[in-house]
Amino acid sequence: MKRILLDYIACPDCAADIEGDFETELEEGELRCTGCKRTFGVHNGVPTLLPSQANQAALQVAAEFGEQWQRYNHEIEEYRQQFLDWIAPVEPSFFEDKVVLDGGCGKGRHILASAEFGPKLVIGVDLGEAIYVAREATRDHENVELVRGDLLRLPFKDNIFDYAYSVGVLHHLPDPRGGFKSVVGKVKQGGHMSAWVYGYENNEWIVSYVNPIRKHVTNRLPRPILRGISWVLATFLKGVTQGLYKPWNKFFPGSRLFYQDYLLYIADFPHREIETIVYDQLNPEIAYYLKKEVFEEWFDDMEDTRIEWHNRNSWRGLARKP
Numbered sequence: 001m002k003r004i005l006l007d008y009i010a011c012p013d014c015a016a017d018i019e020g021d022f023e024t025e026l027e028e029g030e031l032r033c034t035g036c037k038r039t040f041g042v043h044n045g046v047p048t049l050l051p052s053q054a055n056q057a058a059l060q061v062a063a064e065f066g067e068q069w070q071r072y073n074h075e076i077e078e079y080r081q082q083f084l085d086w087i088a089p090v091e092p093s094f095f096e097d098k099v100v101l102d103g104g105c106g107k108g109r110h111i112l113a114s115a116e117f118g119p120k121l122v123i124g125v126d127l128g129e130a131i132y133v134a135r136e137a138t139r140d141h142e143n144v145e146l147v148r149g150d151l152l153r154l155p156f157k158d159n160i161f162d163y164a165y166s167v168g169v170l171h172h173l174p175d176p177r178g179g180f181k182s183v184v185g186k187v188k189q190g191g192h193m194s195a196w197v198y199g200y201e202n203n204e205w206i207v208s209y210v211n212p213i214r215k216h217v218t219n220r221l222p223r224p225i226l227r228g229i230s231w232v233l234a235t236f237l238k239g240v241t242q243g244l245y246k247p248w249n250k251f252f253p254g255s256r257l258f259y260q261d262y263l264l265y266i267a268d269f270p271h272r273e274i275e276t277i278v279y280d281q282l283n284p285e286i287a288y289y290l291k292k293e294v295f296e297e298w299f300d301d302m303e304d305t306r307i308e309w310h311n312r313n314s315w316r317g318l319a320r321k322p
């Protein structure tokens with residue numbers, strides 16, 4: 001971590017500033033809260049700033065994703081456009097000179113894109129060991145810093161980021177709305193926040209049939225078995241999207257097959273990425289599917305809110321903090 005990170009972080013327990021005895025960079029060591037005097041370890045250039053009363057359900061989910069991102073740590077060129085689709089209508093130029101927060105950065109794939117868009121600094125936060133995968137991925141980027149912390153008790157000063165985004169994370173929190181509000185609390189007045197979450201609409205089949213299987217079966221399976229199942233399902237999906245959905249869409253452009261927008265969207269992704277998507281669906285303990293009105297309510301005290309339907313199965317929102 002570089003010294004500049006001290007300007008942004010705060011104690012997750014008492015919100016006081018954090019200090020460290022180092023000149024410019026710290027790879028392994030310790031930081032200290034100037035208020036409650038708690039100490040925090042720094043490992044691999046990443047400070048761990050967890051609240052003393054960590055949320056056990058959140059830790060469990062983050063541990064599951066930590067394992068996932070260590071295994072599926074590849075990067076593909078499609079990630080850049082996918083990220084822009086998730087945060088639309090935000091465009092690369094929007095990032096210029098901004099201080100940006102990636103809330104729940106996982107393996108760091110969106111940080112890699114953001115960091116190229118000219119921000120002053122991108123800070124990624126994740127609760128699990130995925131943060132070290134992000135660290136390896138972003139090590140060469142001067143304008144990236146990482147923190148291990150909980151979205152529900154973010155270890156940052158209030159009102160400090162120009163822009164925060166959280167992609168595919170809030171629906172995995174024990175309290176999704178609380179996570180959203182927590183991130184907004186760290187955005188400056190006049191700054192912006194983007195969020196992308198699973199929609200309930202058009203995903204009723206997942207809620208009714210896949211969710212119980214995920215919770216009671218696949219979430220508990222030994223990981224090698226879950227990886228095997230994901231590989232088989234990905235092979236099936238690849239075959240169906242390439243052999244049926246793409247030709248169907250070409251010859252009958254007006255008619256719609258089941259879950260067509262999303263399946264066409266991922267049809268040309270490499271097999272490894274489709275495996276990751278399947279694994280991501282079957283792995284976590286918690287996954288909420290949110291109705292539009294629920295998502296809209298999160299933005300009640302924001303301005304210039306734009307909520308849009310993405311691939312007819314998820315919601316993305318962008319708003320300004322008044």
Ligand SMILES: C[S@@+](CC[C@H](N)C(=O)[O-])C[C@H]1O[C@@H](n2cnc3c(N)ncnc32)[C@H](O)[C@@H]1O
Nearest residue numbers: 058062065104105106126127128150151167169
């Ligand atoms: C589906 S992954 C998405 C990662 C990344 N945003 C992406 O799109 O590649 C969800 C991530 O949220 C992280 N996460 C879950 N609960 C969290 C929490 N309470 N605080 C911070 N990160 C959390 C997980 O560790 C995981 O890496």
